[in-house]
Amino acid sequence: MQIDRSSIPTxxxxxxxxxxxxxxxxxxxxxxxxxxxxxxxxxxLLLRQADDIAxxxxxxxxxxxRQETLRRTRTNLEGQIAAQxxxxxxxxxxxxxxxxxxxxxxEIELVYTGVxxxx
Amino acid sequence: xxGQRTQGIDTRIARIGLLLGLAGAFLVVRxxxxxxxxxxxxxxxxxxxxxxxxxxxxxxxxxxxxxxxxIYTLGMSPNLLHEGDGEAxxxxxxxxxxxxxxxxxxxxxxxxAYVQIGADVSSAxxxxxxxxxxxxxxxxxTAGVFRLDPRQERVYxxxxxxxxxxxFVLQDGEPAYGxxxxxxxxxxxxxxxxxxxxxxxGQAVWAEWGDYRPPRDGxxxxxxxxxxxxxxxxxxxxQALEEHKALRGNILVLDPRTGAILAMANLPGINLETLEExxxxxxxxxxxxxxxxxxxxxxxxxxxxxxxxxxxxxxxxPTDTYDDRGEMWVGxxxxxxxxxxxxxxxxxxxxxxxxxxVGAAHLAATMGxxxxxxxxxxxxxxxxxxVDLPLEARGLMRVPHMDTWHMSDLAxxxxxxxxxxxxxxxxxxxxxxxxxxxxxxxxxxxxxxxPDEVRRREPTALREIVRPEVADAVAEMMADAVDLAMEDAVxxxxxxxxxxxxxxxxxxxxxxxxxxxxxxxxxGPLPEPRFVILVKLEEVEGEALGMEVAAPVFRExxxxxxxxxxxxxxxxxxxAG
Numbered sequence: 001m002q003i004d005r006s007s008i009p010t011x012x013x014x015x016x017x018x019x020x021x022x023x024x025x026x027x028x029x030x031x032x033x034x035x036x037x038x039x040x041x042x043x044x045l046l047l048r049q050a051d052d053i054a055x056x057x058x059x060x061x062x063x064x065x066r067q068e069t070l071r072r073t074r075t076n077l078e079g080q081i082a083a084q085x086x087x088x089x090x091x092x093x094x095x096x097x098x099x100x101x102x103x104x105x106x107e108i109e110l111v112y113t114g115v116x117x118x119x
Numbered sequence: 120x121x122g123q124r125t126q127g128i129d130t131r132i133a134r135i136g137l138l139l140g141l142a143g144a145f146l147v148v149r150x151x152x153x154x155x156x157x158x159x160x161x162x163x164x165x166x167x168x169x170x171x172x173x174x175x176x177x178x179x180x181x182x183x184x185x186x187x188x189x190i191y192t193l194g195m196s197p198n199l200l201h202e203g204d205g206e207a208x209x210x211x212x213x214x215x216x217x218x219x220x221x222x223x224x225x226x227x228x229x230x231x232a233y234v235q236i237g238a239d240v241s242s243a244x245x246x247x248x249x250x251x252x253x254x255x256x257x258x259x260x261t262a263g264v265f266r267l268d269p270r271q272e273r274v275y276x277x278x279x280x281x282x283x284x285x286x287f288v289l290q291d292g293e294p295a296y297g298x299x300x301x302x303x304x305x306x307x308x309x310x311x312x313x314x315x316x317x318x319x320x321g322q323a324v325w326a327e328w329g330d331y332r333p334p335r336d337g338x339x340x341x342x343x344x345x346x347x348x349x350x351x352x353x354x355x356x357x358q359a360l361e362e363h364k365a366l367r368g369n370i371l372v373l374d375p376r377t378g379a380i381l382a383m384a385n386l387p388g389i390n391l392e393t394l395e396e397x398x399x400x401x402x403x404x405x406x407x408x409x410x411x412x413x414x415x416x417x418x419x420x421x422x423x424x425x426x427x428x429x430x431x432x433x434x435x436x437p438t439d440t441y442d443d444r445g446e447m448w449v450g451x452x453x454x455x456x457x458x459x460x461x462x463x464x465x466x467x468x469x470x471x472x473x474x475x476x477v478g479a480a481h482l483a484a485t486m487g488x489x490x491x492x493x494x495x496x497x498x499x500x501x502x503x504x505x506v507d508l509p510l511e512a513r514g515l516m517r518v519p520h521m522d523t524w525h526m527s528d529l530a531x532x533x534x535x536x537x538x539x540x541x542x543x544x545x546x547x548x549x550x551x552x553x554x555x556x557x558x559x560x561x562x563x564x565x566x567x568x569x570p571d572e573v574r575r576r577e578p579t580a581l582r583e584i585v586r587p588e589v590a591d592a593v594a595e596m597m598a599d600a601v602d603l604a605m606e607d608a609v610x611x612x613x614x615x616x617x618x619x620x621x622x623x624x625x626x627x628x629x630x631x632x633x634x635x636x637x638x639x640x641x642x643g644p645l646p647e648p649r650f651v652i653l654v655k656l657e658e659v660e661g662e663a664l665g666m667e668v669a670a671p672v673f674r675e676x677x678x679x680x681x682x683x684x685x686x687x688x689x690x691x692x693x694x695a696g
Contacts, residue, residue, distance in 0.1 A: 064313070064331050068169070071336075072189045072269065075172055076242050079188030079274035082175075086276045087182075087346055 171308030173271060174337030176285060176298055178346040179381075179565065185285060185299075187271045193240040193248075194266040198230045208264075215248040216240070233266065275391045277346070280353050282389040283408040284344065284508070284563065296406055298340060298563065300509045305567050308337035341566040343379035348372060351679050352384035359656055359672045360386055366658035369410045369542045370676060373651045375550035375642055377578035378559030380506075381650070381680075385409045412510045414539040415657065418622030418665070420640045421535030422479045424548055426467055427593045428494030429482040431585040437592045440466050447477045447484075450526025454480045457621075471600035471618060476534045483533035488519045491529060497584050498548045499558065500540055505581075506561040515539040535620060545640055546653045548584075553616070553642035553651055556590040557583050591646075598645050607670035608639065610677055612688030616648070617641020617673065619665035624658055634658045639669035643677065644689070650680050 083089075176185040193216070200208065205227045212223035216237065226234050237244075245267060252265070273288055286297025294300045311334030352370040360368050372382040389397065389405050397406060404413065429435045445461025447454045456462070456476050462469070470478035483491050495501070501516035516538050517524040531537040543561060551558035560579040567574045585593075597616035601608050608617050620638040623630035638655040642648040654669040654676065680686070 060331075064333075067333075071172065072242070075187050075189050075271060078175060078183065078186040082183035082186035082274050082276040085182055087280075087350055088277050 167313045169311035169313055169332075169334045170269075170271065171310055171334040172336040173273070173288070173308065174302075174306040174339050176306075176340045176342065178342050178344055178349075180345060180347075181341070182346055183276050184281070184342070184346065186274045186276070188274050189242050189269050189271055191237075191240045191242070191245050192235065192268040192270070193237045193245070194233050194235045194268070195226060196232055196264050196266065197227050197234060198232050199264045200227065211248065211251055212236070215251050216244055273391070277350070278391040278393075279388070280346070281344065281349050281383065282391045283385045283406060284383050285391065286509075287391055287394060296509065297408060298342070298508075301507055302340050302564060302567075305340060306337040309335040311335070336570070339568040340564055341568065343374075343381060343563055343565045344383060345381055345683075348382040348680065348683060349384065351683075352382040352676060353386065353388075355672050355675050355679075356384045356386050356654075359654075359668070363656055363659045363663060363668055365656040367404060367409060367413075368656045369653065370655075370672070371410055371542055371546045371651075371653040372676065372680065373546055373550060373561060375553035375559065375648055375651050378547070378550065378561045379565065379578070380561055380563045383408070383410050383563070407510060408508055410542045411504075411506055411508050412512050412541070414512050414514050414541055415636055415655070416538065416622040416625065417535040417540050417545050418620035418636065418638065419474045419476075419479075419534055420545060420549075420618050420620035420638055420665075421533065421538070422471060422474065423552065423593055423597055423616075423618050424495070424498055425479045425482050425491075425533045426471070426596070427552060427585050427589055428491060428498070429486050430589045430592060432486055432490045432494065434486040434490065435467075435482060437467065437596075440464050441470070441478060441481050443470075443473075443475055443477050445477065447480050447530070449480055449484060449530035450528075452525075452527035452530070454527075454530045468596040468599045468603070471596055472604035474619065476530075479533040480530035483529050488526075488529050491533070492516075492518045494584075495532070495538075497582065498551065499544055499581075500538065500548070504541075504543055504547050504561050506543060507564055511543075512541050514541055514544055535622060542653055542655055545638075546651050549640050549642055549653070550651045551584045552590045552593055553648035554590075555587040556585040557581075594642070594645060594648070597641070598643070601641070605666055605670055607666065608641065608674050608677075610643075610674060610681070613644040613677070613681060613686075614646075614689070615641045615643030615677060616645060617643075617670075619670060621663065621665045634660060635663040637663045637665035637668040639665050639673040641673060641677075644681065644686060649684070649686060650677065652676050652680070 173187055175183060175187065178184055205224075208227055209220060209223045212218040212226065213220050218226075218236065226236065248265070275285075282297075284297050286295055286299035286301075288294050288299055294303045294306070299306065312332045314331075352372060356368050356370045359365065368384075368386050370382065370384040371380070373380045385408055387405050389402075407413070430437060441464070443456070443462040443465050445456055445459060454476055457474065460473070460475075462473055462475060465473065465475065465478060467478075469475075486494070495516065501514055501518075503511045503513055505511075516532070517528055528537050547558060547561050550561075558581045560581050562576060562579075565576050594616040597618060598614045601615060601617050605617065605619060608615065608619075618640060620636075620640070622636045622638070623632070624634040624636055625631075636655065636657050637659055638653065640651075640653045642651040652673055654672045656663070656668060659668060681688075
């Protein structure tokens, strides 16, 4: 008896005849690819934005910190100015350099008598 | 056949999708865990209150009187040190902070989470410490194993002058007395906030977290007081207190045209850097501003006020005279001149020159109680002047509707006895006579400076007390009286209208004859006065007459003011035409 070859079960092929290959719908692959691509793109954009925001916030934080440091420096400088321009200190320095208080100085009234013209 | 194939593929894709979904869900759960569970587990936030910078106080020329500096409480966490780091940190603590080596080793060996190293560490020491730590930047929490808690402290340019005017700030940040108390809402500013992530040791982690609200620093307060004038006033007053062994004293200088106070010396005072020495109740009068808070019997410096009141109410004329018989009876009590002197017929200039109590009582009796006390009220006695300083006293004045008032008070009040005023009330009343009869509200703060705004205080006229011609007449009479009988107050080339006063010191319902309160008050140079000067010494032993004790101080102060502000003499003005 001759057996009809077409009646024998075979491993399904995708047309190219390669064993184990499945026949996929091209449209479905493109669809899934687009979905994955869109999700990936959105994720990448989100991460990029989050990264930028984090960097900016860090910069702001550094600036705030620097501002606080500068405030303290300014405060200390004001304190130093106050100490340096102390009236007592200035008077002591003046006395050391030989200056005297106005009431202790002799008041001299100078009278202009004119100058004899040269002959 | 074809349908069976497709179904198989779908099943596989679904399985892969399920696996990916599970992985994703796992990641989401983990992220959620760290986001919420993790954060609450370490309780990771700490809100820092950023202290505002308390405003500085400067004098009329812009010189700092009070400023700030930042100091730190420095702590350390030895438990965070690695093995073998100890030696390096011993060097750091001893060299940068000056800690004894044994103490430094003790700190490092403690292995505690926090050890306080110093409570008042200066910024310079902290900078040196951080430089050695190779930390070029730091905040108030993190510097390796160190913890820095900043706070500000007041710095005084000249801590031993005008302490009672400036006031001070207590350790808890609350102000006490003076400008610090009166202008606290301006000086204080508003606090900011800064939230941070902190680790287990309480140190801030360098990461963005929470919000930031900057502090608003306090405004800068500009005084009308000039520190040079103030210093001179305190110098002269200190000399006078020492020379006459007085308990207390005041020198007040104000500009009668505006009410601006140019100097306010109250001694004995306080040193703002050694406040801890204040202990006893007696120290209250060193801390308080006695020019506005302490009352005294003004004595004869009231006589020009009485004269102005009589002229304003037209009870007498400037050209009138009276017969001074040396005594007078008012309300059944005898009023007599000092030394039981009788001067005969006198005009008002002579009455001021002789400081005749009988003359002042005569004026008051002529006016009658209603008009006399109404005029005293208009001059501001018995009420606050409204100066921008705290704890201002009203003074004590009995008036006819009170049970305690007696008709004899009419006479004694006319020459400044039985009535109590503050030195500032007297100076402001004299200021009205100097300013064509218009009383100005006294003030010590002329401007408040904010970063984006400057608020200037305009002079405020309170009321017209007397007509300009009355004020001028009284001023001329006072100046003539100075020339006649107060040679210690005469200033060559300038005319000052002034009056001496010598009041008794009330003790237990009577006067202590061993003590006196001499004073000298005046204004000038005429005809356009620029200064009102009050000199008062309290509780001087012996025969201390205002004319002898306070007048020379008044003269010195006036001469300084004329020189300092470059006021030309009458001769120079006449030569200039």
